[in-house]
Amino acid sequence: MTATAIRIQESPLDPAQAVVNQVLPSGEPYLLHFKQGQTLRIVDLEGNQAVDVIFYNAQDLAEHYSATDTMLAQGGIYLTTGSVLMSSEGRPMLTIVADTCGRHDTLGGACAAESNTVRYALQKKYMHSCRDNYLIALQHADIGLGKRDLVPNVNFFMNVPVTADGQLTFADGVSGPGKYVELRAEMDILMLVSNCPQLNNPCNAYNPTPAQFLVWDAQDV
């Protein structure tokens, strides 16, 4: 599938059957393993929350999600139903199988104290950030991953259009309360999440909100 326009697809999965059902408050990190064949759903509970996610191959942590390989493989920049998230080794990691939001970003990266000094003001550096979340999760996990592994991520529920003349714009979100995206794992996955605490960007109405994570076992067809 090469077109990357918005593709809305609802899921038949029943939350009552999920084997993981976790609400993550805003500003928190989350590290979760799930298996090949399992399906992950991320829910934007209150709307226009950025959920910043990096995926690793759970069997080989040096293999990570690659924004550039993903965009190259599908020939475009937006993620939605049918998009295959590719690894740094050019292998499929996850496939988006349902999406009621319709567009997700992989160009905008995750906020950091240091990038906040550049984007907003030098004095913003003591504010909480996604890359602080990533680092504290990895420090506590102590599994050999570190800052070098904080590669360009997926920003679920974010809308970051590129214009024909090559400008990057931060548009109003296309998400809303209860919208979700679902991904089927094509390999065993370690997922690193920061539920974004950014307070300087109008894209979330300056109000970070919770997100929900559900996992289903492989479905018998």
Next chain:
Amino acid sequence: MAQPFDAPAPLTSNQPVDAPAFWQRFAPDLPADRVMWSEIVPGGCHWSWVMPRGSRLRMVTLEAGANLSMVLYHAREKLERYNMPDSLKAQHTAHYTRGHVLMSDMGRALASITADTVGWHDPLGALLDAERLHAKYGDQTFHTHRNGMFRSGKDGLLIEIGKYGLARRDLIAPVNFFTKVAVDAEGRFQFAPEHAPAGAMVELRFDMDTLIAISTAPHPLDPSPAYAPRKVGLAAWKSGPADAHDFNRRFRPECARALHNADMTYL
């Protein structure tokens, strides 16, 4: 008799090593007394250098249709490296030209684009890997073609960063100089053919001591059915760091802050 502390003889074209002044062919306007080195990089090849703060790298296409992929790391602390999303979102851009700053993940300017005759360089980071190379162009190995073998941009950059202890997980999204990839309303990539003519020029000024690795392999979206990488001339010269009235510093407030953050590490 020469004394141990005599200054070495000045570099001239008469010295007994094969280091011609290539820059005179493609960048003759450079000040001769400040040129550090120059190279002609054949198409498909790879190399790496440490560029000191205050040096510049002039890059010139010697044939139409060249692509030069570059990755950048802080030379002393290689955990600090060029960050594509941070650079793009700080400058609200999906292309690079004069004025833009290549920023590290630590909020510092690694390099600034100080001159550009092309107007669009591709920051979206796509690299030709071995699988795509073989699928698109077939096999042409060393065994049969010696140094006319096909080389992928990804493997070239992996070799170069490997020389400095960096591994595959450290390979970052590169900047593809001389290539334009636009994005249409549906989000699809549109590769611009014949974007950079022969003689196209772009120049970087390094704002920190920076390890760069480059490959001149084709861009993965290049629709040409033949593997035909093009050669690029490189000339490094000493310009000094950005002053208070620097063009990049005044290009956007975000650029000023990234350059300030870099300056703070060289007090």
